[in-house]
Amino acid sequence: xxxxxxxxxxxxxxxxxxxxxxxxxxxxxxxxxxxxxxxxxxxxxxxxxxxxxxxxxxxxxxxxxxxxxxxxxxxxxxxxxxxxxxxxxxxxxxxxxxxxxxxxxxxxxxxxxxxxxxxxxxxxxxxxxxxxxxxxxxxxxxxxxxxxxxxxxxxxxxxxxxxxxxxxxxxxxxxxxxxxxxxxxxxxxxxxxxxxxxxxxxxxxxxxxxxxxxxxxxxxxxxxxxxxxxxxxxxxxxxxxxxxxxxxxxxxxxxxxxxxxxxxxxxxxxxxxxxxxxxxxxxxxxxxxxxxxxxxxxxxxxxxxxxxxxxxxxxxxxxxxxxxxxxxxxxxxxxxxxxxxxxxxxxxxxxxxxxxxxxxxxxxxxxxxxxxxxxxxxxxxxxxxxxxxxxxxxxxxxxxxxxxxxxxxxxxxxxxxxxxxxxxxxxxxxxxxxxxxxxxxxxxxxxxxxxxxxxxxxxxxxxxxxxxxxxxxxxxxxxxxxxxxxxxxxxxxxxxxxxxxxxxxxxxxxxxxxxxxxxxxxxxxxxxxxxxxxxxxxxxxxxxxxxxxxxxxxxxxxxxxxxxxxxxxxxxxxxxxxxxxxxxxxxxxxxxxxxxxxxxxxxxxxxxxxxxxxxxxxxxxxxxxxxxxxxxxxxxxxxxxxxxxxxxxxxxxxxxxxxxxxxxxxxxxxxxxxxxxxxxxxxxxxxxxxxxxxxxxxxxxxxxxxxxxxxxxxxxxxxxxxxxxxxxxxxxxxxxxxxxxxxxxxxxxxxxxxxxxxxxxxxxxxxxxxxxxxxxxxxxxxxxxxxxxxxxxxxxxxxxxxxxxxxxxxxxx
Amino acid sequence: xxxxxxxxxxxxxxxxxxxxxxxxxxxxxxxxxxxxxxxxxxxxxxxxxxxxxxxxxxxxxxxxxxxxxxxxxxxxxxxxxxxxxxxxxxxxxxxxxxxxxxxxxxxxxxxxxxxxxxxxxxxxxxxxxxxxxxxxxxxxxxxxxxxxxxxxxxxxxxxxxxxxxxxx
Numbered sequence: 001x002x003x004x005x006x007x008x009x010x011x012x013x014x015x016x017x018x019x020x021x022x023x024x025x026x027x028x029x030x031x032x033x034x035x036x037x038x039x040x041x042x043x044x045x046x047x048x049x050x051x052x053x054x055x056x057x058x059x060x061x062x063x064x065x066x067x068x069x070x071x072x073x074x075x076x077x078x079x080x081x082x083x084x085x086x087x088x089x090x091x092x093x094x095x096x097x098x099x100x101x102x103x104x105x106x107x108x109x110x111x112x113x114x115x116x117x118x119x120x121x122x123x124x125x126x127x128x129x130x131x132x133x134x135x136x137x138x139x140x141x142x143x144x145x146x147x148x149x150x151x152x153x154x155x156x157x158x159x160x161x162x163x164x165x166x167x168x169x170x171x172x173x174x175x176x177x178x179x180x181x182x183x184x185x186x187x188x189x190x191x192x193x194x195x196x197x198x199x200x201x202x203x204x205x206x207x208x209x210x211x212x213x214x215x216x217x218x219x220x221x222x223x224x225x226x227x228x229x230x231x232x233x234x235x236x237x238x239x240x241x242x243x244x245x246x247x248x249x250x251x252x253x254x255x256x257x258x259x260x261x262x263x264x265x266x267x268x269x270x271x272x273x274x275x276x277x278x279x280x281x282x283x284x285x286x287x288x289x290x291x292x293x294x295x296x297x298x299x300x301x302x303x304x305x306x307x308x309x310x311x312x313x314x315x316x317x318x319x320x321x322x323x324x325x326x327x328x329x330x331x332x333x334x335x336x337x338x339x340x341x342x343x344x345x346x347x348x349x350x351x352x353x354x355x356x357x358x359x360x361x362x363x364x365x366x367x368x369x370x371x372x373x374x375x376x377x378x379x380x381x382x383x384x385x386x387x388x389x390x391x392x393x394x395x396x397x398x399x400x401x402x403x404x405x406x407x408x409x410x411x412x413x414x415x416x417x418x419x420x421x422x423x424x425x426x427x428x429x430x431x432x433x434x435x436x437x438x439x440x441x442x443x444x445x446x447x448x449x450x451x452x453x454x455x456x457x458x459x460x461x462x463x464x465x466x467x468x469x470x471x472x473x474x475x476x477x478x479x480x481x482x483x484x485x486x487x488x489x490x491x492x493x494x495x496x497x498x499x500x501x502x503x504x505x506x507x508x509x510x511x512x513x514x515x516x517x518x519x520x521x522x523x524x525x526x527x528x529x530x531x532x533x534x535x536x537x538x539x540x541x542x543x544x545x546x547x548x549x550x551x552x553x554x555x556x557x558x559x560x561x562x563x564x565x566x567x568x569x570x571x572x573x574x575x576x577x578x579x580x581x582x583x584x585x586x587x588x589x590x591x592x593x594x595x596x597x598x599x600x601x602x603x604x605x606x607x608x609x610x611x612x613x614x615x616x617x618x619x620x621x622x623x624x625x626x627x628x629x630x631x632x633x634x635x636x637x638x639x640x641x642x643x644x645x646x647x648x649x650x651x652x653x654x655x656x657x658x659x660x661x662x663x664x665x666x667x668x669x670x671x672x673x674x675x676x677x678x679x680x681x682x683x684x685x686x687x688x689x690x691x692x693x694x695x696x697x698x699x700x701x702x703x704x705x706x707x708x709x710x711x712x713x714x715x716x717x718x719x720x721x722x723x724x725x726x727x728x729x730x731x732x733x734x735x736x737x738x739x740x741x742x743x744x745x746x747x748x749x750x751x752x753x754x755x756x757x758x759x760x761x762x763x764x765x766x767x768x769x770x771x772x773x774x775x776x777x778x779x780x781x782x783x784x785x786x787x788x789x790x791x792x793x794x795x796x797x798x799x800x801x802x803x804x805x806x807x808x809x810x811x812x813x
Numbered sequence: 814x815x816x817x818x819x820x821x822x823x824x825x826x827x828x829x830x831x832x833x834x835x836x837x838x839x840x841x842x843x844x845x846x847x848x849x850x851x852x853x854x855x856x857x858x859x860x861x862x863x864x865x866x867x868x869x870x871x872x873x874x875x876x877x878x879x880x881x882x883x884x885x886x887x888x889x890x891x892x893x894x895x896x897x898x899x900x901x902x903x904x905x906x907x908x909x910x911x912x913x914x915x916x917x918x919x920x921x922x923x924x925x926x927x928x929x930x931x932x933x934x935x936x937x938x939x940x941x942x943x944x945x946x947x948x949x950x951x952x953x954x955x956x957x958x959x960x961x962x963x964x965x966x967x968x969x970x971x972x973x974x975x976x977x978x979x980x981x
Binding site for chain 2: 439440441442444445448494501504505507508509510522523524525526529530777778779780782783785811
């Protein structure tokens, strides 16, 4: 090193740590920034490297014409459907695969045959295997399920599978799938038509947990009660056929929901004429099935400030008393949808309010809710308004809601989505005095679930990702956005996913990467909903910033509106549209089970040598004087030990007057010569640095969790000022385990905190502080709070309360 | 206690209707931390409010306002504590003490403490809360402060699970 390089003197303050090693056959280097292209599928003319549909992008179209009859008494559906299949792929197809989701409940389906007793694979009621001294058990719910299956035959009865000429088509049914062999290969650009009849017994949702079915209300005024019917995954549906997977013939196991092709639907539903039907699509024959008054109310609702009843509570209650024996047919058409669902009941109240969103595509959307008296005021107040709020917010982040209706229906399903229609479960509670109330949690649940399910109409009903393989692509994105919408509803309610909510899951040792097939995920909630939502939240608020994130996210939504994106299309679009290299982020958050734990190990304070001996030597003398003196010497002094030099003061020399920091002229001359030898710009730089006398600190960090992240620093100065600084994640590129950062400040630091706002999902905040802080454990903090709470109890009074037997209250839905 | 029917054991009074298919989480997280300052194991159970309130209806046959109603909170807290247990590898119960519970945002928290013998090299954990309500319920237990973090995942048939401890 030449004399022109300035030495820095150290005052050390702390210690260190380290992490792990993968992929590298020598040493422990891990390339956290490795290009994701090595993992993603090779771009092609269908899907480009930018993450958008390529110039040869194609997808199939499947149109359905269905006529269905609901046999209310027997809870059975009979239907005929004509399927028009358009082969837009470049390939020739010899057969079509169909999904038969109703067969998933049959005993020979893969879902039933592979059900693990007391395992986690199957939805629905509980079972319990024997464990040592505890016997095996099944719940009452499982008993109900078994008995339901014994008494009812689930699954399709399919007949008359023919072509357009009514010629029978060979077909085979395998569990919950069906293959139909075409009379001749269907070439690229050709269409074919298939007809079939099908029937099935509608399942009791409460008994089998099927995402759809009927719910019985035995307490209604009508003898025998009434039902609500929710029909979803109800008709044999042609499987998706894509450029990246060909036939998506993965049998329905009950968890990974579905993906289908877009198409046009013309569906006629024959139901008792006192029923109200809500369905995907637009009602084609309102004059036939609605009264004049109902039609007028619908028109009034278009511009009403609050929802308008189309069917009032009183009207619905009146209809609950009897049952019509006459049928009528409701006809719906829906264009460019990937599925069709519907509901039917005489119990439904119906309210509507127009959402005047403007724009060219769909200026008016009718937001509507259908609910029984059990939904009550909770639904009347908040369901339709939540539908509109969702569209208002989601459209800003994606595209205008493109369909003419958006509906929320109350029934036995907690929350489920289909094009233009959602099923939502929250209800009021009946009391003995006949009143109905709801808790604050139920209110949050209603608003939250309606936002979430209506949000699903955007993702994945329009941005058609494959739920059966990648649950996170719709649940994760939608959970992120429902948090955005919720916080715009009322930020005092606890909405959305905060990074801190996911830390305990992320540091656990039992988890799988987000990029895991839906049916294989160990814990679907945190894996498919919470973790990806937290990741996107962090991406937006910490890594990219709102402007870049929102632009890229909207670009993704618009690129893939009515199309079929894969994870790589999302990853690529977010990078390409934002200009931010996010390979490290996708890799860490989506392809690994790493977590965030960045430790601030050490802060070293440095000071620039001025090279001026009169300044530097004086500083060193001060540093020396600041050190604590020797305990030995101090004790000698305290003990009265008299020093030799004091006793012999007459014997002294030059060094008794000049310490080792005394500057000589020789050193001064050398300094002056050094200044003369400097280039002019070097001299200017040195003079300025000496004049400013900045503070230099080296901060040392360890990556303990494995997941690289930006380092959010909060610097607190001795003068009380606070400053935030941002170190991009790229600092870890060539040093994935430990990094150092030099910071230069005007003032002297007193403390440094990493991620002070808990924005990065750092699982351990204890090592985020320098100097270290004593952070009370959660229970210590609770005890401190509780000690105050306890004194507020009136124990003297409450002790006098008589003991009572528990009261048994009648219970009603 | 579960009702006994013939050779099978009924593990729940009623079973859920209306699973929230696209919404509810049906998961809980319990963190067991060895507090070096007190020498106790600190146990924090976190349940989602949505799940908790619906579970109450299924478990006790009555609904309750878990956000506001103190008795509902106490009842659910007691239920959670009854469905969590620690014992030694010799199957001797390790007593847990109720510290309290609270609602914080989306979550319902229950706190317990337990004394752990310094010589313990392993403990057994049991956590089956809400699994009689929803078979999908998964309870994650993280053990911290006793060496590297260890996790136990409790699904319906998990029973007791053993975790080897490193010294504090």
